[in-house]
Amino acid sequence: MPIKANDPSRVSWLPVASDSDFPIQNIPFGVFLTRDDVITIGTRIGDMAIDLGALHQLGYLRDIPLTDDIFLQDSLNDFISDGKKTWRAVRNRIAEIFDIHNEELQKNEAHKKIILFALEEIEMQLPVQIGDYTDFYSSREHATNVGKMFRDPENALLPNWLHIPVGYHGRSSTIIPSGTPIRRPYGQTLPKDSKTPVFGPSQRVDFELEMAFITTDANKLGEAIPVNDAEDYIFGLVLFNDWSARDIQKWEYVPLGPFLGKSFASSISPWIVTLDALEPFRVESPEQDPKPFPYLRQEGPGSFDIELEVDLIPESGETNTICHSNFRYMYWTMAQQLAHHTINGCKINSGDMMGSGTISGTTEDSYGSMLELAWMGSKPLTLKNGETRTFIDDLDTVVLRGYCKRDGLRIGFGEVRSQLLPPLTPKGETR
Amino acid sequence: MPIKANDPSRVSWLPVASDSDFPIQNIPFGVFLTRDDVITIGTRIGDMAIDLGALHQLGYLRDIPLTDDIFLQDSLNDFISDGKKTWRAVRNRIAEIFDIHNEELQKNEAHKKIILFALEEIEMQLPVQIGDYTDFYSSREHATNVGKMFRDPENALLPNWLHIPVGYHGRSSTIIPSGTPIRRPYGQTLPKDSKTPVFGPSQRVDFELEMAFITTDANKLGEAIPVNDAEDYIFGLVLFNDWSARDIQKWEYVPLGPFLGKSFASSISPWIVTLDALEPFRVESPEQDPKPFPYLRQEGPGSFDIELEVDLIPESGETNTICHSNFRYMYWTMAQQLAHHTINGCKINSGDMMGSGTISGTTEDSYGSMLELAWMGSKPLTLKNGETRTFIDDLDTVVLRGYCKRDGLRIGFGEVRSQLLPPLTPKGETR
Numbered sequence: 001m002p003i004k005a006n007d008p009s010r011v012s013w014l015p016v017a018s019d020s021d022f023p024i025q026n027i028p029f030g031v032f033l034t035r036d037d038v039i040t041i042g043t044r045i046g047d048m049a050i051d052l053g054a055l056h057q058l059g060y061l062r063d064i065p066l067t068d069d070i071f072l073q074d075s076l077n078d079f080i081s082d083g084k085k086t087w088r089a090v091r092n093r094i095a096e097i098f099d100i101h102n103e104e105l106q107k108n109e110a111h112k113k114i115i116l117f118a119l120e121e122i123e124m125q126l127p128v129q130i131g132d133y134t135d136f137y138s139s140r141e142h143a144t145n146v147g148k149m150f151r152d153p154e155n156a157l158l159p160n161w162l163h164i165p166v167g168y169h170g171r172s173s174t175i176i177p178s179g180t181p182i183r184r185p186y187g188q189t190l191p192k193d194s195k196t197p198v199f200g201p202s203q204r205v206d207f208e209l210e211m212a213f214i215t216t217d218a219n220k221l222g223e224a225i226p227v228n229d230a231e232d233y234i235f236g237l238v239l240f241n242d243w244s245a246r247d248i249q250k251w252e253y254v255p256l257g258p259f260l261g262k263s264f265a266s267s268i269s270p271w272i273v274t275l276d277a278l279e280p281f282r283v284e285s286p287e288q289d290p291k292p293f294p295y296l297r298q299e300g301p302g303s304f305d306i307e308l309e310v311d312l313i314p315e316s317g318e319t320n321t322i323c324h325s326n327f328r329y330m331y332w333t334m335a336q337q338l339a340h341h342t343i344n345g346c347k348i349n350s351g352d353m354m355g356s357g358t359i360s361g362t363t364e365d366s367y368g369s370m371l372e373l374a375w376m377g378s379k380p381l382t383l384k385n386g387e388t389r390t391f392i393d394d395l396d397t398v399v400l401r402g403y404c405k406r407d408g409l410r411i412g413f414g415e416v417r418s419q420l421l422p423p424l425t426p427k428g429e430t431r
Numbered sequence: 432m433p434i435k436a437n438d439p440s441r442v443s444w445l446p447v448a449s450d451s452d453f454p455i456q457n458i459p460f461g462v463f464l465t466r467d468d469v470i471t472i473g474t475r476i477g478d479m480a481i482d483l484g485a486l487h488q489l490g491y492l493r494d495i496p497l498t499d500d501i502f503l504q505d506s507l508n509d510f511i512s513d514g515k516k517t518w519r520a521v522r523n524r525i526a527e528i529f530d531i532h533n534e535e536l537q538k539n540e541a542h543k544k545i546i547l548f549a550l551e552e553i554e555m556q557l558p559v560q561i562g563d564y565t566d567f568y569s570s571r572e573h574a575t576n577v578g579k580m581f582r583d584p585e586n587a588l589l590p591n592w593l594h595i596p597v598g599y600h601g602r603s604s605t606i607i608p609s610g611t612p613i614r615r616p617y618g619q620t621l622p623k624d625s626k627t628p629v630f631g632p633s634q635r636v637d638f639e640l641e642m643a644f645i646t647t648d649a650n651k652l653g654e655a656i657p658v659n660d661a662e663d664y665i666f667g668l669v670l671f672n673d674w675s676a677r678d679i680q681k682w683e684y685v686p687l688g689p690f691l692g693k694s695f696a697s698s699i700s701p702w703i704v705t706l707d708a709l710e711p712f713r714v715e716s717p718e719q720d721p722k723p724f725p726y727l728r729q730e731g732p733g734s735f736d737i738e739l740e741v742d743l744i745p746e747s748g749e750t751n752t753i754c755h756s757n758f759r760y761m762y763w764t765m766a767q768q769l770a771h772h773t774i775n776g777c778k779i780n781s782g783d784m785m786g787s788g789t790i791s792g793t794t795e796d797s798y799g800s801m802l803e804l805a806w807m808g809s810k811p812l813t814l815k816n817g818e819t820r821t822f823i824d825d826l827d828t829v830v831l832r833g834y835c836k837r838d839g840l841r842i843g844f845g846e847v848r849s850q851l852l853p854p855l856t857p858k859g860e861t862r
């Protein structure tokens with residue numbers, strides 16, 4: 001089925017600013033609470049949110065095989081389970097309905113009142129009930145930077161890194177939507193030159209600039225997903241801020257990996273941009289040497305040209321753009337990640353989320369974490385207000401943004417915005 | 432509320448063999464498919480399964496605040512969310528109903544036909560929909576053995592081990608109930624003395640003797656659970672076989688921890704034995720030196736005297752009991768694990784599962800994995816049929832069993848049994 005929704009010449013009867021992330025060619029999916037306190041699944045064109053539950057109930061999605069309540073849910077999991085054909089059919093239909101040449105809904109004021117919401121009238125929710133969450137570590141520049149700082153500058157990349165998309169299982173219960181503030185976490189850390197740890201709030205809270213993809217049901221337990229089929233099981237992507245407490249992580253992570261240094265919070269942008277919508281921005285990923293095993297050899301370009309930016313906004317309010325990166329810098333593609341994840345027979349479900357790992361480029365302003373930007377505290381960043389930062393301070397807000405742009409078409413992710421609040425003292429602890 | 436269900440003098444009108452794991456003092460919870468193809472929540476006394484959905488519908492649980500459909504579900508998550516008071520009230524009532532002095536159901540043949548099933552008539556399911564799964568590493572002997580084999584025999588325990596209950600996030604989608612066979616996983620491994628990996632089926636598939644506890648909703652994001660409240664949020668325990676591919680794990684696990692070497696399968700026993708039922712078997716855990724931080728100091732005995740055994744049954748059918756261990760050997764208690772897990776504000780949900788880590792004792796026959804029992808291949812085990820094993824062979828069946836015994840009372844977990852099947856060649860791979 002052709003992706004008619006991607007027709008670059010289509011114009012919507014809904015207003016879309018020229019720099020909007022959400023033209024009629026995007027049609028992302030999300031979950032929101034409406035002004036009537038109802039949870040529904042929706043999409044967005046320009047600055048209008050579209051209630052897909054109402055659109056479906058009013059008959060606009062007729063002829064697409066969908067259950068009656070598929071959009072009247074608090075997560076996209078069931079819709080995602082319906083598979084790629086259905087996602088594509090729904091996006092194509094939505095594009096038709098909101099096409100400027102289509103008067104059916106455009107001229108129906110009563111229906112428009114039910115279906116359309118201004119962004120101020122809605123509250124975005126987590127779009128999926130996340131089953132399992134995996135985080136990869138697929139930026140060569142990030143892995144190299146971390147290896148230089150924490151291990152051996154001469155052998156920064158570990159021996160396995162060029163052979164496998166290294167990843168680890170993460171905590172899904174603490175993945176939260178944009179706008180939810182987080183607390184500086186408590187934990188154990190090992191002071192410099194000490195042999196015994198101390199307990200208190202983390203002193204090295206950091207963001208990580210990542211993207212994450214969301215899967216559909218893909219395989220049975222024991223079955224691998226072939227790398228060249230893998231994209232069929234990827235619904236779409238979000239921006240992903242994988243908050244990290246570097247000092248807690250450093251003390252705990254040998255030998256079993258990151259744990260409490262990560263699991264206090266990870267923040268995502270609320271609109272899932274489909275892989276279909278990103279198709280015009282497909283690009284080659286970096287060349288791989290050594291050549292990976294056959295189960296990891298993807299045919300054709302497997303990456304996407306997504307510009308990424310990070311803003312740090314201190315309490316005084318000025319926006320400091322501290323990082324410019326791009327998703328195309330990733331060494332391992334999403335298809336390779338998914339093929340690797342399942343080569344042992346691991347079952348993938350609808351609503352699973354997989355993070356890319358921090359996305360750093362080759363230049364110093366493209367590093368995707370404070371750890372790298374301020375090089376482990378040795379090169380503090382100076383903000384517009386004259387303050388300096390080596391990590392994130394209490395009351396700082398971090399915003400990740402992402403968008404694709406080519407030939408006048410812009411498809412974006414909006415943002416993921418979160419403020420770091422001071423620590424809550426645990427019950428029974430006196431400081 | 433007193434735990435009346437634990438009255439050791441109570442006798443049931445249902446037959447219970449003297450060596451049964453499931454006397455009327457146990458009353459575990461599980462989910463099963465009945466002879467009528469209906470999924471229900473149930474319990475077990477002796478060798479009879481009890482349909483709690485039917486028991487509730489027929490009015491036997493009156494006066495306990497329960498929603499009508501609380502047991503007519505395919506997972507225990509909602510019942511677990513009801514909290515400890517409700518779990519205790521339901522166990523107490525079940526004990527009364529099946530007490531030999533209570534004739535209400537005992538004499539109602541029509542109701543008994545609806546409520547009771549022989550074990551052969553039912554098929555046990557996964558008891559909970561597992562949200563997040565965490566695996567700890569809390570046996571000092573196991574951590575020491577692994578440290579001796581893989582790192583430095585002189586400094587086998589890593590510096591953080593005595594300060595924090597080390598743990599890592601695991602994969603919940605591949606946790607399967609007893610009886611489900613597993614497949615030998617494919618993956619990358621690094622041959623001895625080689626610098627480049629090879630691809631193929633794992634040659635070192637191992638079991639891990641663990642137990643796992645299941646939590647209820649415990650906290651809000653950002654809040655820690657005090658160690659001395661933690662047990663209130665633990666519903667119960669199961670036996671847990673954390674299948675491991677040692678060779679895959681060895682190549683992948685630095686620096687982010689175990690991933691595909693673990694996520695191909697973990698098997699659990701299907702009946703969750705409540706913490707209440709284990710109360711008579713509470714014992715002190717090993718003394719901790721150094722004394723942990725205040726947030727980890729548990730008052731009173733925090734462990735349980737649970738005998739554990741592992742059988743290896745080769746294709747020829749003889750049962751070889753290859754390990755005798757005990758849950759009380761764990762250095763870190765469940766309450767300490769849960770307090771540590773949440774000290775950073777990590778949200779815990781109903782149905783989360785937390786594994787203990789491999790439970791090894793001090794003697795060589797108490798080691799909880801083939802890795803340790805056969806000391807990384809150097810001391811093969813000889814089976815009754817004359818074959819030897821260093822790891823698990825295709826078609827071997829591994830059975831974990833666990834029970835408590837004191838003053839004539841036996842409370843057990845039954846077993847978790849799984850057979851290892853040969854690998855499935857991934858699509859598109861030729862060997």
